[in-house]
Amino acid sequence: MNSFMMDIKNNSNDLHAVAEKTGFLKRLLEGKASTESYAEYLYNLYEVYNAIEVNLEKCKDNKVVKDFVLPEIYRAEAILKDLKFLLGENLNTMKPLASTRAYVARINEIGETAPELLVAHAYTRYLADLFGGRTIYGMVKDLYKIDEEGLNYYKYETLSDGPEMKGFVMNYHNKLNNIELNEEMKERFINEVANSYVYNIAISNELDFIRFNR
Structure with missing residues (x-):
């Protein structure tokens, strides 16, 4: 692993x-959330993934960007299936959180002004899914008794667990290590990864506050 990935x-x-230890995500994994709030969390993730994927395709x-346009790990379509199962017609009434709207606006902005930062x-999102998705899948399934039909988010049609998944992740890391950016853009990229975590933490905290602490 070279210095850029380490940086x-x-x-x-x-x-x-x-991100892992605060807000709604912490509550979810402790079994203290609800199926309804989980569906709302998924809906906000859908908005984020849809923005990322639309902009990746556009750019x-x-x-x-071209080396990171990887439809096999796109999540928006899979999440939408889960939402239709969990919410039915109520899906049409869902609205994104303020923090989600801000996150989507940021993704759309860099899609226009600095596409490299989409990566x-x-x-941040896809590698988290590939590393921790199976663990979260098992916990959500057991804690909230959600049927397999509502757990598509955690499943990959063209990637299997084990060596294949590990190889895919390592290849993704190698692509990042060899990314063609000048020093200024590398610094902006590193800061944008931090921004991504901040936005995701904001979504988790806002949802937790609205649903459980207000």
């Missing part, structure tokens, strides 16, 4: 820990 991790380690001819948000 990314070193700059965001604390935020990564905060797929960019020399940096920072893709890295």
Whole structure:
């Protein structure tokens, strides 16, 4: 692992820990949430993934972005299936949180002004799914008794667990290590990864406050 990947991790380690141990995500994994609040969390993730994926596709001819346009790990379509199962017609009444709207606005902004930085948000979301998704899948299934039909978010049609998944993640890391950015853009990229964690933490905290602490 060369210095760029290490710089990314070193700059965001604390935020990564905060993301896992605060807000709604912490409540969810402790079994203290509800199926309804989980569906709302998923809906807000859907808005984020949809923005990332729409912008990746829009910018797929960019020399940096093109290596990270990977439909096999896209999550918006899978999450939408879960939402239709969990919410039914109520899906039409859902609205994104203020923090989600801010996050989506940021993704759309860099899609127009600095497409290379889209990869920072893709890295933060997709690698978290690939590393921790199976663990969260098992916990959500057991704690909230959600049927398999509502757990598509955690499943990959073209990637299997084990060596294949590990190889995919390592290849993703290698692409990041070899990303073609100048020093100024590398610094902006590292900061954008931190921004991504901040936005995700904000969504988790806002949802937790609205549903359980107000």
